[in-house]
Amino acid sequence: MVTIPDAVAGCEAFAADGVTTGGADGLPALRLPCLTGGEDVALADLGGRPALVNLWASWCGPCREEMPLLQAAHDRYGDRVGFLGVNTEDTRPAAVSLLTDLGVTYAQVVDEDKALMTALAVPGLPVTLAVAADGRVVDRQVGEVSAERLEELTSRLAADAGVP
Known part of the structure; x- marks a missing residue:
């Protein structure tokens, strides 16, 4: 069993609200x-608020480099x-180790089979997506x-969310 640091947020903020659709332009x-x-x-319903979605891996050098920037933006x-x-x-242990080392606290999901990366047809990591409150990328x-x-x-x- 991998011990997840208490500092890493759960995913409750992304509970589906049934409103977000995104359509063909969504996740x-x-x-x-x-x-x-x-x-x-x-992923097609991130709870009706704008979201920044970042695909990453512990073995990805550029992902490691940008993660402190993402944490600062989250702050x-x-x-x-x-x-x-x-x-x-x-792997979860490698992911948890990197999150702990870098002090990352925002919510994380796991895509071991790279289904999202495949669906987005992107060539590699990292990938950062800006998703509007209505679910459009x-x-x-x-x-x-x-x-x-x-x-x-x-x-x-x-x-876009009306919050400066």
Whole structure:
């Protein structure tokens, strides 16, 4: 059994509300298990709030590099924008170790079979998706996200939600 640090958030904030649809511009209808346990997360319905979704793995160098930026953005915008990590094609112990080492606290789901990455038809990790409150993917960054690009994505989501 892998011990998950108490600092890593559960996935309750992403409980489906039945309203978010996203349609053809949304995330695929996949359900992924929350790293900390509890209810699975339905990616097509992230609970009716804007969200930044980041696909990553512990073995991915650029993922490791950008994770502190994502945590800093979560610290700044987490009360207005949901942050969801998608640990992709990885082992739980390796994922937990990296999250612990880097002090990451936002919610994480597990995608061992890289189903989301395959559905998005992206060539590799990391991938960062800006998902509007209505479930539409309004922007994406394939490859390591810079501080400037991350600020652009998160501030856009906060503004689209009507929260500066």
